[in-house]
């Protein structure tokens with residue numbers, strides 16, 4: 001990953017002032033990739049190409065420009081399918097993880113009753129909690145939670161217990177955005193399928209850090225956001241097993257491009273996957289996301305995983321005597337992407353503000369996982385998170401910054 005920052009224009013030397021404000025940041029220590037990653041030139045170029053060379057609507061125009069845009073849009077879908085080891089028809093574009101999870105909650109729960117339950121886990125992001133809570137109020141099903149082990153991993157014994165004959169859906173994060181722990185997704189899918197429940201994997205925090213193979217995970221649905229894997233904002237993916245798209249999932253959004261035929265009284269649906277993509281889509285976002293997954297895969301997963309493991313081990317080691325780390329800080333637990341922490345008697349907002357003075361960007365608060373924080377007995381926390389461009393120098397500067405914070409509050 002040496003010199004990879006050079007591929008990210010935001011880290012380059014400032015150019016002449018932009019009329020839209022802001023500048024480039026060669027000295028920025030960006031440790032907030034779990035919130036959003038930075039964007040490499042290849043992704044920006046792909047989107048720019050659409051706007052400057054093929055801008056038109058897709059699937060509609062019988063002219064070269066629109067056909068070129070459609071080809072680029074569908075090529076991105078094929079790249080994403082390959083990236084996940086899925087089929088082209090199984091990839092539906094959304095605006096992000098939150099959109100995908102809401103779509104599934106709205107689409108799958110109307111058939112549930114007060115006898116049924118949906119299983120989540122103690123560590124879910126609000127996006128995989130609130131939609132189910134709202135649907136539960138409406139349809140009367142209960143929500144159950146898979147507990148954490150003392151090391152803050154998902155407890156498989158608890159999973160086996162809470163998933164029962166009345167469980168219809170099991171929805172869980174593959175990687176926690178607070179603890180960085182990785183769910184044993186295959187095992188959880190196995191428990192769920194033994195009870196004929198559907199599984200949903202929230203891969204928002206996993207997709208940039210671990211190779212994802214939906215066949216191997218054996219999940220029924222998987223969702224993620226483009227902006228967390230070096231792609232554009234406002235674009236995401238809902239993967240669904242083809243048979244479920246054909247038989248179990250009804251279209252949720254209705255309008256142009258998703259129909260076969262419409263009369264004044266009814267409509268029939270287009271083929272997969274268009275049936276689930278009503279209206280004009282985020283075309284440049286799709287093309288940018290296609291470029292992002294191609295770029296990421298071209299770096300090589302072995303290299304990405306090895307680099308990030310090295311950065312994580314280095315950071316845990318440097319931070320362990322400086323801060324209180326939330327979640328596992330022991331070597332044998334694979335921790336991915338994030339380190340949430342506190343410093344006794346110092347509010348996380350103060351930590352972030354002082355770090356910001358030295359151009360160090362971290363996130364503070366509940367990280368959209370307030371119930372998890374409460375469950376752990378924690379208040380708001382600070383969180384440093386990593387990407388392929390994170391270096392030991394970045395981590396050293398974070399540690400120096402933390403020493404400064406402590407000195408100020410001593």
Ligand SMILES: Cc1ncc(COP(=O)(O)O)c(C=O)c1O
Nearest residue numbers: 096097098125127173177204225
């Ligand atoms: C685990 C997890 N799920 C869902 C989301 C929501 O993602 P988005 O805001 O891109 O929809 C996030 C965002 O941080 C997340 O970390």
